[in-house]
Amino acid sequence: EAQVTQNPRYLITVTGKKLTVTCSQNMNHEYMSWYRQDPGLGLRQIYYSMNVEVTDKGDVPEGYKVSRKEKRNFPLILESPSPNQTSLYFCASSPGRYTGELFFGEGSRLTVL
Amino acid sequence: GENVEQHPSTLSVQEGDSAVIKCTYSDSASNYFPWYKQELGKRPQLIIDIRSNVGEKKDQRIAVTLNKTAKHFSLHITETQPEDSAVYFCAASKGGSYIPTFGRGTSLIVHP
Numbered sequence: 366e367a368q369v370t371q372n373p374r375y376l377i378t379v380t381g382k383k384l385t386v387t388c389s390q391n392m393n394h395e396y397m398s399w400y401r402q403d404p405g406l407g408l409r410q411i412y413y414s415m416n417v418e419v420t421d422k423g424d425v426p427e428g429y430k431v432s433r434k435e436k437r438n439f440p441l442i443l444e445s446p447s448p449n450q451t452s453l454y455f456c457a458s459s460p461g462r463y464t465g466e467l468f469f470g471e472g473s474r475l476t477v478l
Numbered sequence: 479g480e481n482v483e484q485h486p487s488t489l490s491v492q493e494g495d496s497a498v499i500k501c502t503y504s505d506s507a508s509n510y511f512p513w514y515k516q517e518l519g520k521r522p523q524l525i526i527d528i529r530s531n532v533g534e535k536k537d538q539r540i541a542v543t544l545n546k547t548a549k550h551f552s553l554h555i556t557e558t559q560p561e562d563s564a565v566y567f568c569a570a571s572k573g574g575s576y577i578p579t580f581g582r583g584t585s586l587i588v589h590p
Contacts, residue, residue: 407582469521
């Protein structure tokens with residue numbers, strides 16, 4: 366089954382404790398991206414990747430890191446989480462720059478205390 | 479960069495009524511305009527999209543219209559049903575550099 370898988374789905378952590386949210390897709394998609402969703406603010410892009418070893422900042426990259434060492438994986442790293450990073454996070458992928466549709470993962474709800 | 483404005487933020491209708499959600503974009507080079515539906519607790523999913531070479535596209539009860547001159551596009555849902563209740567997001571992007579910018583979303587509530 367074609368899918369984008371995120372883990373963990375739910376996480377409560379404390380300020381400053383490094384964490385990683387994993388994202389994996391099995392559709393051989395070139396493009397992957399991370400979004401955060403906050404009430405009233407919609408979907409804001411954090412980082413995106415056009416292909417392996419190619420990453421770039423989105424609209425709200427501060428406090429986040431990413432890597433794209435393999436085509437299927439695109440982890441989101443919070444080196445020192447803060448309460449303002451409490452949010453719902455979505456990973457998404459797309460076949461390539463001309464094909465349009467984004468396929469989203471199920472989301473990861475993160476709470477930073 | 480691209481800026482997408484979406485209105486209204488909340489829309490409440492009676493079952494069977496029509497619903498219209500409007501978006502404007504700022505970058506005249508944008509040429510791909512998808513709409514995503516996010517049901518409560520679920521992931522966003524594409525419901526319809528339109529490219530800049532057409533002015534309207536329909537799929538059963540939903541349709542999207544695009545006015546390139548005015549830089550706005552709209553989602554039309556006819557004969558609304560309770561299962562249409564969800565948050566709807568519009569987006570805009572440019573081919574060759576697929577980085578979609580999303581609107582802030584519209585919460586559609588369909589009352590039985």
